[in-house]
Amino acid sequence: MAELVEDLCGDGILISPGRASRPYDFRSTPDERLARCPFCPGHEAQTPPEVFAVREGGGADSPGWQLRVVPNLYPAIPRESTSDEAFGVHEVIVETPGHTARMGDLSHEELFLVLSAWRGRFREARRDERLKYGLIFKNQGPNAGASLEHPHSQFIALPFVPERIRARARALQGGEYRLQVQRELESLDHLVATSRRLAAVSPRASRFSYELWVLPKISESRFEECDDGLLEEAAALLGRLLQALDGMLNRPDYHLLVHTAPFGEDRYWWHFELFPRLNRVAGFEWATGVFINQVAPREATHSWRQALAV
Numbered sequence: 001m002a003e004l005v006e007d008l009c010g011d012g013i014l015i016s017p018g019r020a021s022r023p024y025d026f027r028s029t030p031d032e033r034l035a036r037c038p039f040c041p042g043h044e045a046q047t048p049p050e051v052f053a054v055r056e057g058g059g060a061d062s063p064g065w066q067l068r069v070v071p072n073l074y075p076a077i078p079r080e081s082t083s084d085e086a087f088g089v090h091e092v093i094v095e096t097p098g099h100t101a102r103m104g105d106l107s108h109e110e111l112f113l114v115l116s117a118w119r120g121r122f123r124e125a126r127r128d129e130r131l132k133y134g135l136i137f138k139n140q141g142p143n144a145g146a147s148l149e150h151p152h153s154q155f156i157a158l159p160f161v162p163e164r165i166r167a168r169a170r171a172l173q174g175g176e177y178r179l180q181v182q183r184e185l186e187s188l189d190h191l192v193a194t195s196r197r198l199a200a201v202s203p204r205a206s207r208f209s210y211e212l213w214v215l216p217k218i219s220e221s222r223f224e225e226c227d228d229g230l231l232e233e234a235a236a237l238l239g240r241l242l243q244a245l246d247g248m249l250n251r252p253d254y255h256l257l258v259h260t261a262p263f264g265e266d267r268y269w270w271h272f273e274l275f276p277r278l279n280r281v282a283g284f285e286w287a288t289g290v291f292i293n294q295v296a297p298r299e300a301t302h303s304w305r306q307a308l309a310v
């Protein structure tokens with residue numbers, strides 16, 4: 001049973017003791033990890049029944065899939081609860097049957113399937129009127145908080161909008177912040193790459209070294225309203241960026257986040273946020289919310305462009 005409490009600033013804290021019993025992969029050898037991986041084909045019985053899959057053959061919860069979505073066996077937040085606040089959705093998107101691939105190793109078609117599944121999770125959650133907000137997040141590697149090696153991302157939907165997200169939504173509703181994003185899209189100091197409708201920028205206010213935002217050039221509120229054409233484009237651009245990241249920093253651990261409008265909000269600017277975990281977030285950052293970034297964003301822009309050109 002989870003409990004939601006608020007700290008002095010209104011930030012929510014989920015007390016979720018059940019999470020502690022989940023397995024932690026990275027203490028074992030690669031062979032051991034492979035043998036007992038709950039996300040590998042043939043091990044479907046080790047997860048809760050799938051809620052979505054893309055498959056060429058086989059029935060539900062059997063091998064033959066290309067991508068699988070299952071409820072998290074150790075959810076941070078339970079699906080049903082007596083509490084009004086501490087319930088929601090916590091799902092795992094198993095991105096490929098291949099155990100050792102990284103997202104940057106996936107083909108364009110595989111990456112497109114992942115993005116479509118992400119879009120589908122938001123669409124599905126929005127149908128439940130009690131849910132107000134959803135986030136897709138990928139923790140690549142143990143330094144980014146992953147507990148299992150097999151390529152996967154996660155979706156959490158909540159019956160409330162977290163304070164930090166509310167602040168983002170407010171900022172993106174105001175003209176000034178939108179103008180800043182617009183300026184970055186047009187600045188050679190910040191623009192890393194573009195495709196027809198999307199751009200990747202190294203934002204002026206990057207909290208992390210090499211932080212990148214990928215967003216539509218013309219503001220759109222909801223990732224889940226992307227058409228297939230835009231998802232194809234996103235898969236192509238994201239694939240290039242992930243390969244560049246792996247080349248530039250020797251396959252680092254990283255986070256990839258999908259920010260879309262809270263379900264009740266109309267004005268937002270959806271974006272992917274991508275950043276490697278090179279430094280630990282330490283005492284000063286936790287205490288103050290002020291991040292120390294050791295790579296100037298315009299230097300990061302230069303490094304990204306070089307890595308993309310290889």
Ligand SMILES: [Zn+2]
Pocket residue numbers: 034037038039040098099150
């Ligand atoms: Zn596996």
